[in-house]
Amino acid sequence: xxxxxxxxxxxxxxxxxxxxxxxxxxxxxxxxxxxxxxxxxxxxxxxxxxxxxxxxxxxxxxxxxxxxxxxxxxxxxxxxxxxxxxxxxxxxxxxxxxxxxxxxx
Numbered sequence: 557x558x559x560x561x562x563x564x565x566x567x568x569x570x571x572x573x574x575x576x577x578x579x580x581x582x583x584x585x586x587x588x589x590x591x592x593x594x595x596x597x598x599x600x601x602x603x604x605x606x607x608x609x610x611x612x613x614x615x616x617x618x619x620x621x622x623x624x625x626x627x628x629x630x631x632x633x634x635x636x637x638x639x640x641x642x643x644x645x646x647x648x649x650x651x652x653x654x655x656x657x658x659x660x661x
Contacts, residue, residue: 575603577633585609587619591649599623600645601633620645 573589587603594600603619620642621633636642650659 572606574606575633577603590618591653592623593648593652595645595648596641598645600636600649602649618646618649620649 575587575589576584577587578584586606586609588606589601590604591602592599593602599622601621601623603621604617620636622636624632624634626632636645650657
């Protein structure tokens with residue numbers, strides 16, 4: 557996905573929702589939940605690295621997942637691996653968030 561710049565200043569009214577994900581080595585990485593939206597029959601979840609993650613050298617990119625719920629109600633985030641689906645979801649996200657972010661191509 558492309559880099560972006562957050563134009564929105566942190567508001568005192570709302571705390572960002574932080575999601576912790578584990579990498580393949582079991583290391584924790586913190587991400588801020590930016591948006592969730594239904595699109596083409598899926599629910600997409602958009603995360604960005606926290607400022608601490610970016611300062612530690614993590615990429616300043618948008619991560620897009622699909623949200624799946626199992627029979628027991630457990631939610632799982634799955635990477636969108638299909639490039640065409642990822643591009644469509646990212647374009648929808650950009651449309652939804654154009655007033656919040658400056659997107660770089």
